[in-house]
Amino acid sequence: xxxxxxxxxxxxxxxxxxxxxxxxxxxxxxxxxxxxxxxxxxxxxxxxxxxxxxxxxxxxxxxxxxxxxxxxxxxxxxxxxxxxxxxxxxxxxxxxxxxxxxxxxxxxxxxxxxxxxxxxxxxxxxxxxxxxxxxxxxxxxxxxxxxxxxxxxxxxxxxxxxxxxxxxxxxxxxxxxxxxxxxxxxxxxxxxxxxxxxxxxxxxxxxxxxxxxxxxxxxxxxxxxxxxxxxxxxxxxxxxxxxxxxxxxxxxxxxxxxxxxxxxxxxxxxxxxxxxxxxxxxxxxxxxxxxxxxxxxxxxxxxxxxxxxxxxxxxxxxxxxxx
Amino acid sequence: xxxxxxxxxxxxxxxxxxxxxxxxxxxxxxxxxxxxxxxxxxxxxxxxxxxxxxxxxxxxxxxxxxxxxxxxxxxxxxxxxxxxxxxxxxxxxxxxxxxxxxxxxxxxxxxxxxxxxxxxxxxxxxxxxxxxxxxxxxxxxxxxxxxxxxxxxxxxxxxxxxxxxxxxxxxxxxxxxxxxxxxxxxxxxxxxxxxxxxxxxxxxxxxxxxxxxxxxxxxxxxxxxxxxxxxxxxxxxxxxxxxxxxxxxxxxxxxxxxxxxxxxxxxxxxxxxxxxxxxxxxxxxxxxxxxxxxxxxxxxxxxxxxxxxxxxxxxxxxxxxxxxxxxxxxxxxxxxxxxxxxxxxxxxxxxxxxxxxxxxxxxxxxxxxxxxxxxxxxxxxxxxxxxxxxxxxxxxxxxxxxxxxxxxxxxxxxxxxxxxxxxxxxxxxxxxxxxxxxxxxxxxxxxxxxxxxxxxxxxxxx
Numbered sequence: 001x002x003x004x005x006x007x008x009x010x011x012x013x014x015x016x017x018x019x020x021x022x023x024x025x026x027x028x029x030x031x032x033x034x035x036x037x038x039x040x041x042x043x044x045x046x047x048x049x050x051x052x053x054x055x056x057x058x059x060x061x062x063x064x065x066x067x068x069x070x071x072x073x074x075x076x077x078x079x080x081x082x083x084x085x086x087x088x089x090x091x092x093x094x095x096x097x098x099x100x101x102x103x104x105x106x107x108x109x110x111x112x113x114x115x116x117x118x119x120x121x122x123x124x125x126x127x128x129x130x131x132x133x134x135x136x137x138x139x140x141x142x143x144x145x146x147x148x149x150x151x152x153x154x155x156x157x158x159x160x161x162x163x164x165x166x167x168x169x170x171x172x173x174x175x176x177x178x179x180x181x182x183x184x185x186x187x188x189x190x191x192x193x194x195x196x197x198x199x200x201x202x203x204x205x206x207x208x209x210x211x212x213x214x215x216x217x218x219x220x221x222x223x224x225x226x227x228x229x230x231x232x233x234x235x236x237x238x239x240x241x242x243x244x245x246x247x248x249x250x251x252x253x254x255x256x257x258x259x260x261x262x263x264x265x266x267x268x269x270x271x272x273x274x275x276x277x278x279x280x281x282x283x284x285x286x287x288x289x290x291x292x293x294x295x296x297x298x299x300x301x302x303x304x305x306x307x308x309x310x311x312x313x314x315x316x317x318x319x320x321x322x323x
Numbered sequence: 324x325x326x327x328x329x330x331x332x333x334x335x336x337x338x339x340x341x342x343x344x345x346x347x348x349x350x351x352x353x354x355x356x357x358x359x360x361x362x363x364x365x366x367x368x369x370x371x372x373x374x375x376x377x378x379x380x381x382x383x384x385x386x387x388x389x390x391x392x393x394x395x396x397x398x399x400x401x402x403x404x405x406x407x408x409x410x411x412x413x414x415x416x417x418x419x420x421x422x423x424x425x426x427x428x429x430x431x432x433x434x435x436x437x438x439x440x441x442x443x444x445x446x447x448x449x450x451x452x453x454x455x456x457x458x459x460x461x462x463x464x465x466x467x468x469x470x471x472x473x474x475x476x477x478x479x480x481x482x483x484x485x486x487x488x489x490x491x492x493x494x495x496x497x498x499x500x501x502x503x504x505x506x507x508x509x510x511x512x513x514x515x516x517x518x519x520x521x522x523x524x525x526x527x528x529x530x531x532x533x534x535x536x537x538x539x540x541x542x543x544x545x546x547x548x549x550x551x552x553x554x555x556x557x558x559x560x561x562x563x564x565x566x567x568x569x570x571x572x573x574x575x576x577x578x579x580x581x582x583x584x585x586x587x588x589x590x591x592x593x594x595x596x597x598x599x600x601x602x603x604x605x606x607x608x609x610x611x612x613x614x615x616x617x618x619x620x621x622x623x624x625x626x627x628x629x630x631x632x633x634x635x636x637x638x639x640x641x642x643x644x645x646x647x648x649x650x651x652x653x654x655x656x657x658x659x660x661x662x663x664x665x666x667x668x669x670x671x672x673x674x675x676x677x678x679x680x681x682x683x684x685x686x687x688x689x690x691x692x693x694x695x696x697x698x699x700x701x702x703x704x705x706x707x708x709x710x711x712x713x714x715x716x717x718x719x720x721x722x723x724x725x726x727x728x729x730x731x732x733x734x735x736x737x738x739x740x741x742x743x744x745x746x747x748x749x750x751x752x753x754x755x756x757x758x759x760x761x762x763x764x765x766x767x768x769x770x771x772x773x774x775x776x777x778x779x780x781x782x783x784x785x
Binding site: 045089090100101103104118119120121122123124125126136137139140143144147148151152155199200202203206207209210211213214215217218221222224225245246248249252253255256257258259260261263264266267268269271272275276279 | 441442445575576577578579580581582583585586589590593594596597600601604605608609612644645648649651652654655656658659662663666670688691692695696697698699700702703704705706707709710713718719722726
């Protein structure tokens with residue numbers, strides 16, 4: 001049987017290798033490449049009836065006072081994706097009659113200069129809303145973590161140190177979300193136009209959190225079971241056995257999910273590709289972390305390797321044995 | 324056997340609910356938006372699957388009400404007024420299936436499926452509710468009722484009402500409701516002049532240019548008055564509207580999303596193809612790896628898809644792109660309980676148990692893991708749904724709802740349905756082969772496992 005526990009330092013190192021570049025990229029200025037859901041702005045998909053040069057389109061937007069516009073050729077025929085700051089809504093004049101909105105002005109000017117067009121999609125978010133989305137996203141992750149911690153504490157209350165299970169599961173889920181965020185930070189720097197984070201990214205991170213805990217619980221559950229069945233054995237052996245027993249299940253479940261994600265990636269359309277990629281990364285690390293992070297930390301905690309994290313010396317971390 | 328009949332009945336019902344009008348359209352290459360006949364039972368009626376704006380095309384507006392000038396205790400009634408006004412405006416505009424919902428304290432989301440002229444819709448919705456008092460000119464036309472204030476001719480509007488002071492009373496005649504309203508001092512001056520002029524004549528009360536009431540003036544009124552002759556519901560609505568019309572609650576557009584219907588149809592088509600392929604891939608994996616139990620799980624997975632889709636349609640759950648992705652993802656996750664049970668089953672088989680005993684104890688042993696892990700997923704769904712509701716991210720709410728329904732249905736399909744199918748398979752003597760259970764041990768080693776066949780079968784039927 002493969003000795004997971006003995007190699008735990010190697011896995012800690014591997015996690016660090018995966019985490020550090022992403023975290024560095026995250027903390028450096030421009031850490032994530034946020035879409036308009038987080039920064040505010042307008043994103044438009046315009047389809048022209050005739051072929052149009054993207055430079056020409058860029059000039060048009062500059063003349064309309066949008067030199068900040070990012071113009072990108074899209075997959076569709078004569079279709080462009082244009083990102084600008086939020087467009088101005090129609091304002092009422094002195095008589096209370098609403099004038100034309102900036103979008104209407106742009107539409108009219110482009111039609112006059114470049115021929116017939118259709119705005120296939122438009123997304124606009126004001127700074128006010130963008131700020132709230134970020135705040136709620138952080139709150140959502142925190143709330144989910146606390147709820148899961150409480151549930152695990154309760155579900156594992158028959159084992160000694162139930163709080164440790166909850167805590168290491170949370171560390172594993174933070175590990176997974178941080179890896180997803182880090183990888184997307186790096187990807188955002190490499191492919192600024194393709195990797196833009198919208199509110200669906202929050203959905204992806206939260207799903208990853210759910211999956212990560214789901215996976216960790218299956219492993220912990222086996223540890224809980226073996227804890228009583230294999231009473232008297234060293235805790236390391238109990239964990240090792242539990243991991244070996246759940247390994248096939250962990251791999252197979254991840255495999256079915258990853259297969260469906262690959263199908264979604266290939267056939268689900270461009271719109272959800274970033275979302276699916278985030279899930280793909282997260283679910284892979286979620287499987288990894290349930291085995292190599294959560295369980296290994298549980299062992300390290302039991303045999304007192306984590307003492308240095310608590311310099312006050314009040315908590316006594318003794319080598320624990322299954323009782 | 325009863326259980327199997329129940330499952331068959333459920334399959335037929337679910338199939339009936341989701342059966343498409345033109346099944347051929349679901350084959351890759353078919354139409355983008357397959358029609359669906361809908362379900363009708365008496366008053367219960369569901370028309371096709373409900374698609375979000377990103378799939379059927381349309382506009383979503385996020386409106387922010389400026390509550391800075393509204394006392395805290397009147398904000399909720401002001402908000403109700405705003406919703407009523409928007410509702411009326413949208414109805415007047417003739418948008419079918421428009422949805423209006425409040426978010427938190429001061430935000431409204433308006434969904435307008437299939438709207439082409441967004442600017443027109445925005446103009447209509449974005450205005451502040453306007454309350455006007457009108458009188459009739461000699462030809463019977465309504466013209467603004469005016470009075471003199473500080474030497475100027477001023478039209479009387481809701482701006483002169485004291486915010487929140489309009490209410491339903493039962494003071495004047497026993498049991499009949501009135502709406503009492505109150506002007507501020509400027510309003511009282513103008514109102515006095517107008518009522519003096521209009522004794523025994525009608526005073527028109529207009530909201531957004533629509534006449535809501537035209538009581539006859541009985542006496543000279545200044546600061547306050549009552550409107551009589553209304554039903555209770557009408558009186559409540561009027562008080563609400565007068566408060567809303569009177570309240571200066573400017574509404575601004577903070578976010579808008581427009582999706583063209585063709586873009587949405589393309590997404591639907593791609594999602595259907597991806598969903599079908601995902602199902603095929605997962606079924607193939609389960610068959611190859613778990614063989615006979617895999618076959619039972621595959622049958623259960625197909626029932627899972629039918630059931631989940633039926634529930635989406637019956638509730639109905641608004642399906643968005645993220646929601647459909649969540650459902651396709653749930654197809655991959657639905658077999659997790661199966662995998663947990665089958666792995667446990669194999670362990671039990673290896674330890675020398677009969678197939679029937681292995682199935683039973685495999686389920687028992689796997690149950691705590693299944694329960695705890697799915698509970699945590701449901702907790703995450705709950706948190707997602709709650710926060711989605713708080714910031715009006717309908718995509719997040721849809722995703723959470725779809726995933727939660729998926730988790731619950733998958734527990735039923737992976738445990739109850741798989742077990743029933745497995746029992747049917749095991750009633751055949753050829754099924755009692757360890758190879759069909761994916762065991763890698765040589766036949767002679769598992770002789771004890773497989774026999775005695777008959778007792779094994781009897782055991783499962785219990």
